[in-house]
Amino acid sequence: MRLTTKGRYAVTAMLDLALHGAERPVSLADISGRQDISLSYLEQLFAKLRRNNLVSSVRGPGGGYRLSRGGDEIYVAQIIDAVNETVDATGCGGSADCQQGEVCLTHHLWCDLSDQIHGFLSQISLSNLVERREVQNIAARQTARSQQGATLSLTEV
Amino acid sequence: MRLTTKGRYAVTAMLDLALHGAERPVSLADISGRQDISLSYLEQLFAKLRRNNLVSSVRGPGGGYRLSRGGDEIYVAQIIDAVNETVDATGCGGSADCQQGEVCLTHHLWCDLSDQIHGFLSQISLSNLVERREVQNIAARQTARSQQGATLSLTEV
DNA sequence: TTTATAGTTGACCAAATTAGTTGGTTATTG
């Protein structure tokens, strides 16, 4: 089981898309600026998200990414699966050949844990997250900050 | 959140102790043989388990390790915490300063997930695992195999 | 039609972590 920044970044970026992608596509540069995630790293993540049909892309000026379907039809578990191979807690990847072709002593425990985690993350959609009060507050803060940044770079010129 | 072989090995070894440590202390060599875990790696893990008061040691011939208390008082979460630092799913370790000193967009989600995982693993004791039918079957298989191995090494001489 | 924007791909890299190994030293028992 691995849940690192890779999976966390992917979910954060997708949530950013859900928040800002209503009218026009959102560029990775925008997401990078708002969420403090390296642009080139985002490119890698979105390549996987696109391959898994979670986002669609629009090239050229004014382009960017948008969700491939409604935020109520995209679940956190799907996003993590897309970039992270698997959220499996077993060492054998569920194939039950952990100890020289046979099941190891704790195999069932890790299976149960995997089910637990996957079940939890499968219930939470992007829309669920968007509805949350804390998420709305943080998003507002980020918008304020990025607009400040924009004005700043204008006055800099 | 990291759950790798380190945590899995630790739980497996502790379960082995719970299964075989009723009368006499169990040597790491025995556990290594039964569970296919490198002896020197086990030494490192048990140093941490001992520091966290989950096992006590007996030196010298006939020595080994035993559980520091009953298997019904040792929970999987404690074992993983002992060797793995934390089972936290957040990037900030719960300190909520994920984005330049402020909370990141998905912080609360990872907190909820951490609670979920920790809650699950905190409910499962070593005794719970020992009682499971599958665990008993696998343990029986392992005992048979290791006795076979012992006879084999005798006939080899 | 040029040009800027933005996605796409692949090669590469440094740091951290994992999963060990090697080579000892103590302590205990027979």
Next chain:
DNA sequence: CAATAACCAACTAATTTGGTCAACTATAAA
């Protein structure tokens, strides 16, 4: 004293993470 087994520290190989960089291709606006 010899064998056993915990204890300890330093080192290492492989893998993963979290990126960077360069060279594309597609598209829309000027």
